[in-house]
């Protein structure tokens with residue numbers, strides 16, 4: 047266990063997300079300057095990855111590459127070492143729009159590799175879109191963070207990695223606590239970790255608990271040698 | 277283990293499916309009379325559940341309640357004791373069409389409780405459709421066989437059952453070997469079984485392996501005290 051004790055834990059901070067608005071929480075950063083300010087505060091507090099979504103002026107989600115470019119430029123200028131991760135998630139755009147910012151060559155981008163239910167709808171990631179996003183990430187040398195909402199997504203990430211379809215080091219995020227997808231369940235978490243250790247001991251993984259599950263899942267992840275997403 | 281040795285194993289036979297045609301396999305039963313003949317042969321061979329899809333004359337999948345009614349009537353007449361299970365799967369119709377035959381009160385019907393990827397597309401089971409299908413099954417006293425294409429689907433089945441939303445005894449099918457969903461994986465199978473035993477020891481489960489995985493997964497299921505789908 048000594049290697050685990052000496053291993054740094056990566057803190058990834060999702061500053062904005064695609065859903066919450068200032069009506070729900072006045073602290074949610076919406077404009078680029080608010081996002082930069084939030085990101086710098088997170089870096090001060092120890093975050094080394096900033097997971098970013100961009101928004102329109104009316105707070106709705108956007109996938110506009112122009113906005114991503116401005117955020118990237120500002121972040122690079124104020125915090126040259128932070129790892130910038132853009133979201134290619136499905137709430138900000140449809141189809142290939144979701145990867146329109148990848149030519150900006152962010153350090154990382156989130157990548158969904160399967161479909162699942164969300165609280166009120168289907169989170170659609172059809173196989174051809176997954177393949178296209180992964181190939182764009184290879185083309186622009188962007189390291190994917192695979193967002194795994196279910197067990198098959200983890201196995202799919204391992205398969206895509208073995209087939210040489212994911213750029214860089216394999217990095218998987220277990221997402222737990224989304225209604226109608228995977229609950230924040232300890233036995234499942236332990237099985238996820240065992241699968242990663244058995245099948246890809248060289249890979250890194252982190253875990254995110256949604257809403258009230260956040261701190262619980264972060265604690266599980268830190269204690270098991272993983273990384274965290276807040 | 278003695279109770280396991282004395283426990284009968286249920287054989288469920290899916291005679292037609294929604295995809296294969298006579299061009300691929302001349303033995304696939306398409307017409308109602310072919311389906312009845314196939315079902316009776318399966319019952320002779322030991323099957324106690326017939327899982328049925330209906331087809332149009334051109335072999336494309338159908339969700340026409342008239343066709344299901346004729347199949348049910350013929351099957352009942354020739355084999356009064358067989359358990360008839362209708363498919364509410366997503367390849368035969370869209371939205372509530374998928375449950376249009378439930379008023380016929382078949383003994384059972386398949387029920388998907390989550391979404392996932394299939395080889396070339398998203399298998400869409402939005403939460404409101406799942407809730408509607410489950411409530412129709414309650415209304416018409418149809419026992420669902422939950423088709424679990426991923427781990428979260430099993431946990432979702434357990435939750436729906438605990439909430440009183442599934443009619444009758446809980447029956448879950450593990451579907452393994454569908455490309456882009458769950459592979460036929462032994463460690464995953466063992467975890468599925470352990471989850472069922474820990475969380476719903478009174479429930480029954482069966483396992484289906486797609487294509488070349490069929491016999492392997494059937495063997496796993498029989499040895500572990502489950503039921504089989506062929």
Ligand SMILES: [Zn+2]
Pocket residue numbers: 060063064097099133135156
């Ligand atoms: Zn995100």
Ligand SMILES: [Zn+2]
Pocket residue numbers: 058095191219252273274275
């Ligand atoms: Zn992360």
Ligand SMILES: [Zn+2]
Pocket residue numbers: 290293294327329363365386
């Ligand atoms: Zn079927």
Ligand SMILES: [Zn+2]
Pocket residue numbers: 288325421449482503504505
């Ligand atoms: Zn079955």
